[in-house]
Amino acid sequence: MSSGAAWVEAIVSVFIVIAGVFALIGSIGLARLPDFFTRLHGPSKATTLGIGSTIVAAAIYFSSTGPGLSLRELLISLFVSITTPVSAHLLAKAALQRHSPAASSSPSGRRRPMV
């Protein structure tokens, strides 16, 4: 499938499996944590790392099998890293506005919104 050396395949394989593991960990956190404010943390960081690792693997793979150094893929990673905190912040503000019920064990279980 690829015309690169075996160690390039090994590095790409490691990064791809790491990306899958991060995405799975983030999604397990999304599916199992008790309330919305705890569910906000896990998927944001884990999906950023997941897509970042996939992009690094793709950059290494296509640089080794293509004509030149292909760094265009790092644009997605930069975009996702910049926009994920913005999305998380706006979703948290929306949840506070709607008085989303918080589990009593999390520190955000207050009665009035902060904004």
Added chain:
Amino acid sequence: MLTISIRIAFALFALALVLNVLRLLRGPDLVDRALALDTLHVNAAAMLVLYGIALGSARYYEAALLIAMLGFLSTIALAKYLTRGDIIE
């Protein structure tokens, strides 16, 4: 070794997508569903890049970039609508 690791990664990403859909169906409030949709968008973009590696073609990167951008925009629009009732003040 690359084919085996691509299959393992596809299985992991598929399981992650199923868990996101589970939260999408189950989330008690609308913001939970908005968060599940945003995570679905980013995971789908990662899976598209993985598909491009599996096929050996660098053309799927643009589709992944588009999906990531659309996911961010729709999450922002949904969050602003749920906060205030309109999207552009």
